Amino acid sequence: MxxxxxxxxxxxxxxxxxxxxxxxxxxxxxTTILKIAPPTSVLAENYKYDDADKIQLTWVPSIDDQPVPGNPVDGYHVYRITDEGEAVLVSTVGFGKSSIIDEGLTDESSYKYIISAFSKNYEAKSATTAAVTPEREWLNFGLTSLFIIALIMAGAVI
Missing domain, CATH: 1.20.5 (Single alpha-helices involved in coiled-coils or other helix-helix interfaces)
Known part of the structure; x- marks a missing residue:
């Protein structure tokens, strides 16, 4: 008892x-989820004077990406969307970055991109870019004056 x-x-x-x-x-x-702002003004452009295999991407970094201790943004994921519509992660860059060159593309395809800022437990995606197709440009017509100078010098040597 x-x-x-x-x-x-x-x-x-x-x-x-x-x-x-x-x-x-x-x-x-x-777990505390700290939301971060996505990157803005994402622009995908044909990379000049290449063999139609590159696209240059630029963006305005997330407003939360600040060069201070405790920066909540760990980096940026770059997603490529092909003609088939599937988004594939093609690159990851560190915080503070705002551009990248996507290489190894084909000139017959169009590509769209999404850039996302990510932290330990959150990802904020940008709007999808307009479609861009890489174009082949072998001559840089902006350097015509150098070409003329080289011709004159070559003629002077002969």
Missing amino acids: KIFVIALLLLPLSLFAQADNIVDSLESDT
């Missing part, structure tokens, strides 16, 4: 201890 009475007296203490353990485990399992 004494054991039964002691057990009844200790039962509430045991229940309170279990409840405290449950609350402690719930508090330790919660």
